[in-house]
């Protein structure tokens with residue numbers, strides 16, 4: 543089946559607020575810190591993360607893109623970081639890579655409403671190039687700084703299964719030795735007993751050159767996600 547999305551997030555145009563306006567946000571929050579959440583609910587976590595300055599990524603980005611979904615979701619999905627569209631919308635998985643994910647789960651008969659979706663890093667990292675914002679990978683210090691939010695989300699959402707999309711998400715959950723290209727599509731067990739697996743990030747599908755390679759990558763991605771149909775059959 544042909545993939546419906548083909549435009550990488552890195553080439554979309556920017557409409558972000560001015561640098562001066564962005565830098566004036568949250569004047570009471572010192573650099574390198576974040577407000578303490580007023581509880582453990584997703585709402586409390588989202589409110590605190592909105593003013594996070596634990597690393598420098600808050601400054602050029604439009605806003606924190608926190609996870610979306612119910613605390614009762616059965617499937618917890620982790621991507622890498624928001625893209626250009628997500629940064630503008632303030633919602634995860636709404637850009638081209640999100641559409642690839644949606645297409646795969648739709649093909650498998652899965653419902654996104656049963657999922658909580660978030661990213662390992664909550665601000666969009668990019669390099670301005672003319673009017674475009676080119677995606678840049680968060681460095682290990684930025685990934686580490688943001689891990690506190692992912693840990694809290696994992697505690698707040700009692701999902702049965704955790705799915706990591708891409709190497710950054712997989713290493714955040716399984717540790718730095720996890721080899722995505724060797725271990726994708728294999729069940730793992732987390733220390734809290736939950737089952738988990740990793741697959742490639744949907745942007746990997748979009749990055750393939752040529753229709754044939756893109757189709758093959760999409761089939762691999764969808765085959766890994768098919769592990770979730772086992773869970774659906776039990777309900």
Ligand code: SF4
Nearest residue numbers: 594596597665687688
């Ligand atoms: S990327 Fe994460 S740690 Fe860094 S400022 Fe944003 S929310 Fe905070």
